[in-house]
Amino acid sequence: NHNLERQDAIQILIDQQKDYWAEPSLKQRKFPFLGASNLVIPLNAIAAESVQARVMTTVWASSPVVVVNIRDPEFASSEHPLENYLDYELRHNMRARDMMNSSCFEAVKYGTGIAKSDYLKLVKKAVRHNAAGEREEFPVIIKDGATLDSVAYSNFIMPNHAQDPQTAPWCGETMTRTPFGIKNLEQTGLFYEGTFERLTSFFRSRSREGTDSQRRFTAAQENLEQTQAVFPELIDFYLIYLSFDVDGDDKLEEIVVWYHHDSKSLMGARYNWNSDLRRPYRIVQYIPVEHRWRGIGISKQNSQFQKEVTTIHRQRLDNATIANMRMFKINRLSGYGPKEPIFPGKMWFVDDMS
Known part of the structure; x- marks a missing residue:
């Protein structure tokens, strides 16, 4: 079960994100004295x-952002026009900078970023009344073109032993939608007819982490942001690219499936529509790890240093506080420990007044 084998990796992400936010574990510390320093130095955030x-500036400062090298001399004069066209397409139509920002930041923080290049045609139904007052319906194309999206590292799924989405036995992502989203995708023909009705009961689970912990990292992120959803109506499913013998001829076909695990049912299935049968995912690593698809990021590199610097700063502040703290000592029954806090004006009962 891939969900089980990836739980340790998800827990590492949760811990690293917590270090990045640098929230104190206790609002008020009581040891070695009441009100001791609980400062956390956000070393990971500063570095990341x-x-x-620098990464985003380096990539997008140049214009055009892509370089074309046409080998056929007959078409060499088309290099610059093609560069300008691709630059405009990436910057304005695909909004590539906004889309890749999250993937690049995850690569820097966690070591691994996932990007997804695909094609999207989004059509919605519009209703207007004509001059005669009659109701007319017509389709409106919201988007029709190539896309460049970020896939959350915590949502990407691929066997741990694999190294490339193109050669892996399977790869994909966990997806989450509202009832409206499922209904809309069914109406567009992406999902099988009756999918929405079949999954209606699963919307009522109202789990923040998903029925199989699919949204565990997202829930932890919401806790840090204080943006927790209250009884969310969401459903989790999987988009998977894989090879499978569909027609029983002992030859594998490249297919794409949408699978709902809780109901053990397919929401939709298609043959891979790309002419080269490519899978849309691309992985970038900050610091590569040999023969592994997960990389090492700044959070891993800085984890021990953040703890060390935080401890040093806390000790300095606490030492200064104790050095400037006025207290009184009295003759009997002294004690010191977590249950005996120090505070200004405290009276100590000691056995020896010397």
Whole structure:
């Protein structure tokens, strides 16, 4: 079960994100004295944000952002027009900078970023009344073109032993939609007819982490942001690219399936529609790890240093506080420990007044 084998990796992400936010584990510390320093130095955030700024500036400062090298001399004059066209397409139509920002930042923080390049045609129904007052319906194309999207690292699924989405036995992502989203995708023909009705009961689970912990990282992120959803009506399913013998001829076909695990049912299935049968996912690593698809990020590199710097700063503040703290000592029954806090004006009962 891939959900089980990836839980340790998800827990590492949760811990690293917690270190990035640098929230104190206790609002008020009581040891070694009441009100002791609970400061956390956000070393991971300081380093990650500076590197991320340099990465995005390096990639997007040049114009055009792509370079075309046409080998056929007959078409060499088309290089610059093609570069300008691709640059405009990436910057304005695909909004590639906004889309890749999250993937790049995850690569910097966690070591691995996932990007997805695909094609999207989004059509919605519009209703207007004509001059005669009659109701008319007509389709409106919201988007029709190539897309470049970020896939959350915590949502990407691929066997741990694999190294490339193109050669892996399977790969994909966990997806989450509202009832409206499922209904809309069924009406567009992406999902099988009756999918929405079949899954209606599963919307009522109202789990923040998903029925199989699919949204565990997202829930932890919401806790840090204080943006927790209250009884969310969401459903989790899987988009998977894989090879499978569909027609029983002992030859594998490249297919794409949408699978709902709780009901053990297919929401939709298609043959891979790309002419080269490519899978849309691309993986980028901050610091590569040999023969592994997960990389190492700044959070891993800085984890021990953040703890060390935080401890040093806390000790300095606590030492200064104790050095400037006025207290009184009295002759009997002294004690010191977590249940005996120190605070200004405290009276100590000691056996020896010397």
